[in-house]
Amino acid sequence: ATNAGNLARTGYSFAGWNTAADGSGTGYAEGASYTVDSHLTLYAKWAADTYTVNYDANNATSGTAPEVQTKTHGVDLILATNAGNLARTGYSFAGWNTAADGSGTGYAEGASYTVDSYLTLYAKWTADTYTVSYHANNATSGTAPEAQTKTHNVHLTIATNSGELARAGYSFAGWNTEADGSGVNYPQGAVYWLNADLTLYAKWAANTYTVNYHANNATSGSPPAAQTKTHGVDLILASNTGNLARMGDAFAGWNTAADGSGTDYAEGAAFTNDTDVTLYAAWIPAYQIGDIGPAGGIVFHDSNDYSDGWRYLEAAPASTEWVLKVWGGYGTLVGGTATAIGTGAANTQAIVGKLGEGDYAAKLCADLSYGGYSDWFLPSLYELDLMYQNLHLQGIGGFMSAHYWSSSESTAHYALNQHFFFALPSDDLKDNGHRVRAARAF
Structure with a gap:
């Protein structure tokens, strides 16, 4: 039938x-x-009945989709794995789905398919993610934003300074890919579109400060233009480029107070404070050679310049002079002493630092306190010669026609002195006794 x-x-x-x-x-x-x-x-x-299960690569950039499978009615089918190594740039394989956009029913690789129906399965792709981390980068307060997660090919909005990061002496200036700010800048709220992990460092712009100059009753000349100091960076102060002058006074550098009661700064000195400041021309009485100096000594040199922090040299009065004092340190090389004008103070410091306590020329000068000042020193050879030329030969200062020690060393056994009659410098044994006259700079 x-x-x-x-x-x-x-x-x-x-x-x-x-x-x-x-x-x-x-x-x-x-x-x-x-x-x-x-x-x-x-x-x-x-x-x-049988049903066909098809596989779709779904925008894979490499690999191959599995072969078609046949499901028998009432018999479970083991779904294919990603044996063909399907891959997609920027995505990870996450099994199969009944919809190309992943909105359908998901099936894992090797899962059982029990439905008696034809089916097309699409490779399911999970977009890769990238971490954007934030670094406080030496902030002194506040907190860096939490790390953000960027999805592949989806733009990310960079964080703002929500944790109020701050750094003393600096202003927050966004983010940078390098701690020293030499990388790529990202403003707060900027769009990040690269598909890569990223560490962003707080970018700091150093604060700046203004150094103004004031003529302070100068009768001629002009003050230097204002300077800008960067936080943490020493600034070299201006010299008297505008030739400021005041009748009856000598320019003596700069001071933070108009009356000179503040902090003194020499021309060309390093200004290290991170603050705005106004520097006033500092004035001291103008001295002539032979005048009595501020410490009660006798002025014997005018450098006509205050760039080294001093302009004049004064010799201590005859009442302070020592007789038959050794240079000291016979057999010991102090080293580093000089003969030039302006080196006596450093020479003295070096000698005392090397030889220490004792009854010798440099130490006696360094310990002298006279006229309210205690910054006396043993003059260098050329400073001593100025005493001879400008004071002794003019009959000023009460010098004797004898040998006077300088602070200029020759060898471990000899040092330089000058005879105030023959006007000639000479070497002498350090343990010989000669006269000593202190000097100071102002």
């Missing part, structure tokens, strides 16, 4: 007749001839 009665079974197709219910017996097609003389029961034979 044919299937005239339209036998049907869900999930199966009619496939003729069979002598066994499970289809394992002898099969007979519809309308076939039966020739055996025997009773017979024929069972409808059912062939399970």
Whole structure:
């Protein structure tokens, strides 16, 4: 017989007749001839339906999608793995999905597919993510923003300074890819579009301070232009470039107070304070050679310049002079002493630093306190010669026609002195006794 009665079974197709219910017996097609003389029961034979499972690479940039699979009705199908190494730049493979945009039903690799239906599975892609970290970069207060997560090909808005990062002496100036600010700048709230991890450092702009100059009652000349000091960077102060002058006085550098009661700064000195400041021209009485100096000594040199922090040299009065004093340190090389004008103070400091306590020329001068000042020193050879030329030869200062020690060393055993009659410098043994006259600079 044919299937005239339209036998049907869900999930199966009619496939003729069979002598066994499970289809394992002898099969007979519809309308076939039966020739055996025997009773017979024929069972409808059912062939399970099949369904195709297709795989779609879904914008993969490399690899291949799995081959098509066939699912038999009522029989679970083990879904394919990513055996073809599908990959997509900027994304990670995350299994399969019934929708290309990942909004459908998800299936893991190797999962069981139980639905009796045709199916297309799309490679599911999870966008890679990148971390944007923030570094306080020597901030003295506040906190850096929390790290942000950037999704592949999705623009990220860079954080603002929400944690109120601050650094003493600096202003916050956004973010930079390098701690020293030499990298790429990112303003607060800027768009970051690169697909890469990123560390952003707080960028600091050093504060600046203004140094103004004031003529302070000068009768001629002009003060230097204002200077700008950067935080943490020493500034070299201006010299008297505008030739400021005041009748009856000598220019003596700069002072933070108009009356000279503040802090003194020499021309060309390093200004280290991180603050605005006004510097006033400092004036001291103008001295002539032979005048009595501020400490009660006798002025014997005018350098006409205050760039080294002093302009005049004065010799201590005759009442302070020592007789028959050794230079000291016989056999010991102090080293580093000089003969030039302006080096006596440093020479004296070096000698005392090397030889220490004792009754010798440099130490006596360094310990002298006279006229309210204690910054006396043993003059260098050329300073001593100025005493001779400008005072002794003019009959000023009460000098004797004798040998006077200078602070200028020759060797470990000899030092230089000058005779105030023959006007000639000479070497002498350090342990010989000569006269000593102190000097000071102002």
